[in-house]
Amino acid sequence: MNARHNPSEERLLAYAAGTLSPPEAVVVATHLALRDESDAWVRRLQAVGGAVLDDLTPVALSGDALDRALARVEVDGGEAVAPPPLNDMPELPEPLRRYALGPWRWAGPGIQVRDVHAPRDGDCRVILLKIEPGRSTPNHTHGGVELTCVLSGAYATDEGRFDAGDFEEADEAILHRPRVVSDEPCLCVAALDGQIRLDGWLGKLIQPFVRL
Numbered sequence: 577m578n579a580r581h582n583p584s585e586e587r588l589l590a591y592a593a594g595t596l597s598p599p600e601a602v603v604v605a606t607h608l609a610l611r612d613e614s615d616a617w618v619r620r621l622q623a624v625g626g627a628v629l630d631d632l633t634p635v636a637l638s639g640d641a642l643d644r645a646l647a648r649v650e651v652d653g654g655e656a657v658a659p660p661p662l663n664d665m666p667e668l669p670e671p672l673r674r675y676a677l678g679p680w681r682w683a684g685p686g687i688q689v690r691d692v693h694a695p696r697d698g699d700c701r702v703i704l705l706k707i708e709p710g711r712s713t714p715n716h717t718h719g720g721v722e723l724t725c726v727l728s729g730a731y732a733t734d735e736g737r738f739d740a741g742d743f744e745e746a747d748e749a750i751l752h753r754p755r756v757v758s759d760e761p762c763l764c765v766a767a768l769d770g771q772i773r774l775d776g777w778l779g780k781l782i783q784p785f786v787r788l
């Protein structure tokens with residue numbers, strides 16, 4: 577059996593504390609939906625965090641705190657808001673089912689990309705990538721952090737094989753060329769900051785045509 581690739585502890589800690597950027601949190605939540613052991617770890621962490629908060633000494637509220645809280649309740653109306661409708665990909669894990677999806681776009685030979693309309697953080701946003709068997713992405717580095725979770729199929733890099741539920745963290749310092757090694761296409765969700773940067777003369781030539 578292959579070694580499992582999980583998010584770093586720093587990433588999981590930030591997720592548990594609610595300080596991860598929204599696009600990154602979407603990809604981590606997807607990984608947690610697919611991996612029970614990471615999910616259990618984060619739940620334990622959140623329970624510890626809650627216990628620490630319970631132990632803190634209460635601070636006196638400002639005089640108008642109650643008025644402000646009530647004003648907020650009136651604005652909200654207290655009515656339940658219906659969740660957005662499910663999207664057209666029932667094969668997606670639950671954390672991704674209620675985001676609207678853009679059309680599939682060509683992003684290179686055997687590579688298709690689709691925008692996930694989850695909250696952005698500056699240039700960082702969520703995309704779905706579908707790569708055909710035997711195909712690879714161009715050799716590339718990154719404008720910022722790239723978090724990837726495999727949904728189905730598998731790809732390989734110098735770091736090993738990434739199967740469904742596996743999580744890869746890359747950034748400006750990582751040069752890689754994921755290649756699909758499964759018989760079925762590899763479907764991934766990724767939080768990508770900026771554009772990938774293609775390596776080599778061919779990469780520089782096709783860079784303007786590859787927009788993820």
Ligand code: ZN
Pocket residue numbers: 716717718722746752772
């Ligand atoms: Zn990459």
